[in-house]
Amino acid sequence: MPEIKFLSNLADLTGKKSLIIEYNGEISSLIDDLDTKLDGKDFKNTITNDKGQVKDFVKILVNGNDIRGTGGLSSTVKNDDEIVIFQTLAGG
Amino acid sequence: MNIGYLSTIYHTSFLLKNPENSFLGELDDNINWTLFSTGPAMIEAFKLGEIDLGYIGLPPVMMGISKGLKLKCVAGGHVEGTVMVSNDSFCSFDDLGSVHEVLKQFDGGNIGTPAQGSIHDVIIRDLIQDLDISIINCPWADFIPGAIDDGEIIAGIGTPSLATVVSREINGKIIIPTKQMWPYNPSYGIVVREKLIKQAPEFIQTFLKAHESACNFTRNQPQESAQLVACELGGIDVDFVMETFQISPKYCASLPEEYIKSAMDFVPSLRKLGYLEKNIKKEDIFQLEFIQGIHPGPSHYDQPHGSHDLEK
Numbered sequence: 001m002p003e004i005k006f007l008s009n010l011a012d013l014t015g016k017k018s019l020i021i022e023y024n025g026e027i028s029s030l031i032d033d034l035d036t037k038l039d040g041k042d043f044k045n046t047i048t049n050d051k052g053q054v055k056d057f058v059k060i061l062v063n064g065n066d067i068r069g070t071g072g073l074s075s076t077v078k079n080d081d082e083i084v085i086f087q088t089l090a091g092g
Numbered sequence: 093m094n095i096g097y098l099s100t101i102y103h104t105s106f107l108l109k110n111p112e113n114s115f116l117g118e119l120d121d122n123i124n125w126t127l128f129s130t131g132p133a134m135i136e137a138f139k140l141g142e143i144d145l146g147y148i149g150l151p152p153v154m155m156g157i158s159k160g161l162k163l164k165c166v167a168g169g170h171v172e173g174t175v176m177v178s179n180d181s182f183c184s185f186d187d188l189g190s191v192h193e194v195l196k197q198f199d200g201g202n203i204g205t206p207a208q209g210s211i212h213d214v215i216i217r218d219l220i221q222d223l224d225i226s227i228i229n230c231p232w233a234d235f236i237p238g239a240i241d242d243g244e245i246i247a248g249i250g251t252p253s254l255a256t257v258v259s260r261e262i263n264g265k266i267i268i269p270t271k272q273m274w275p276y277n278p279s280y281g282i283v284v285r286e287k288l289i290k291q292a293p294e295f296i297q298t299f300l301k302a303h304e305s306a307c308n309f310t311r312n313q314p315q316e317s318a319q320l321v322a323c324e325l326g327g328i329d330v331d332f333v334m335e336t337f338q339i340s341p342k343y344c345a346s347l348p349e350e351y352i353k354s355a356m357d358f359v360p361s362l363r364k365l366g367y368l369e370k371n372i373k374k375e376d377i378f379q380l381e382f383i384q385g386i387h388p389g390p391s392h393y394d395q396p397h398g399s400h401d402l403e404k
Contacts, residue, residue: 007234008261009327017238046327056127057099057325064231087327090233091173091251092098092130092206 002077004034007086013046014038027060028052028073030083047085057088093295094124096134096146099233100251101336102170102343103147103280104306106321113320115302119295129232130207138163144285145299149173149211150278150355150377151362157376158368162286164379167300167386168351169307171342171393173279174212176268177258178247179240185268194268195223204228204236204245209367215274216249218361237261251279252339256332270340276354276393279340281347289379300386304345307392311343314398341397347383348391 005018021037023030035044047058053073054060060067061084067075077083097105107113111120126143128134131152137143138161153163182197203220205212208229217227228245230236234257236248241262248254258264282303284296310317318333325333352374362368 007238008257011261013327055326056125057327059232059234061231086232086234087325088099088127088129088232088234089101089253089325089328089332090236090257091100091253092128092210092233 001079002081002083004030004083004085007084008089009087010046010085013041014043015041023077024079025077026073027062027067027075027077027083030077031073047087058085059088060085093119093122093145093292094126094143096126096128096137096143096148098128098130098134098147098280099253100147100173100280101253101321101325101333102173102310104169104303104310105147106324107306107309107317108302110320110324115306116299117302119298119302130210132207132209135161135209138283138285144288145296146283147280148283149280151211151214151358151367152209153281153283154355154358154362154372154377155209155367158370158372163283164286164289165281165283165347165355165377166289166296166379167282167303167345167383168278168347168391168393169280169282169303169343169345170340171276171279171351171354172270172273172340173251174215174249174273174277175252175255175266175270175339176216176247176249176273177236177240177255177264178267179262179264182247182267184265185272191219191268191272195220195225198225198246199223200225201246202226202228202244203247203249204230204239205249206230206233211277211279212249212251214358214362214365214367215277217365219273221364237264240264249273252336255339256336259335260332266339274354276350277358278351278355281351282345293382296382297386300345300382304383304386307343307345310337311341311392311395311397314338314341338397342393343397344387344392344395345383346387346391346393347378347380348393351391351393352378
């Protein structure tokens with residue numbers, strides 16, 4: 001099952017550093033699933049904008065690869081994938 | 093125009109990229125902003141022709157130029173933007189009074205820093221040359237706090253923003269302050285593709301005027317600037333931004349001799365570390381005319397933060 005890790009303020013928001021859920025499908029639906037699972041945390045609104053796109057300062061990495069380079073929200077998640085979701089706060 | 097920027101919240105990009113802040117006026121309509129994880133990633137984008145202008149620390153720019161990239165630094169922005177952080181169990185520079193003594197505590201361990209070739213990576217590799225310390229390069233600096241917390245690394249090097257995250261998330265602290273890491277280091281400047289200087293000098297001129305205004309705004313009115321930055325970024329409070337601003341409050345758009353000298357002081361270290369294939373001269377890196385016209389007179393890097401009245 002894929003493991004989803006949250007860093008810094010998203011770990012605070014979700015109340016979890018990681019989560020393992022049964023899921024196979026696109027990242028967009030994963031976000032919907034997480035939003036339902038994290039009921040009341042406003043998760044989807046925190047990481048996506050009005051157009052439904054991932055906000056500029058939010059990164060979603062699947063096995064270390066930024067989904068912006070691998071199909072965006074249509075990128076697929078498979079068993080054993082590691083997904084890291086974070087807001088870029090620490091500078092470059 | 094395509095502009096590359098980093099997630100470092102004291103860069104003027106956070107003020108300029110929001111049209112509601114009105115710094116750029118009509119230029120806003122013609123700009124695409126792209127976020128990069130580190131300076132070396134931005135250099136790759138310059139190489140591929142994906143960006144025309146970037147907010148970037150000088151060492152990766154120097155490496156790019158030495159490999160044939162035609163780039164010029166046309167303005168400054170901030171100095172001394174590298175800090176070392178760890179958890180509370182280690183002594184800090186304030187306790188030991190020597191950078192070497194502080195670093196000796198980490199002998200035999202791993203230290204985390206952003207990508208190889210970033211200014212932070214270069215500074216720490218230069219400082220640990222006679223110590224048995226391994227450098228772990230993280231794809232994003234945001235991985236460093238968790239890695240310290242999990243024990244994968246015992247300390248981290250990065251921006252003042254990293255120090256704020258570390259202090260909030262894992263109760264960590266600054267081990268070596270910015271000034272002791274590499275005095276006056278050119279943590280970022282405005283770098284353009286050399287062709288742009290001939291093709292679009294008006295764009296550079298207008299952009300740098302806005303950049304200079306934004307530097308002055310952050311230096312003179314940090315609270316107001318922090319509010320705009322927190323609003324732009326979302327998910328953080330104004331105090332987070334203010335804490336970050338205060339760790340190294342040295343904001344100015346000018347390129348004084350101290351900035352250039354500190355940048356050139358990287359050359360021997362970059363060569364020794366194998367990052368620079370040949371020597372480069374300051375004329376290869378800097379184009380001073382634009383910013384000298386916009387910001388004549390002494391720089392403000394050492395002017396106290398929030399000192400609006402002193403400017404008058």
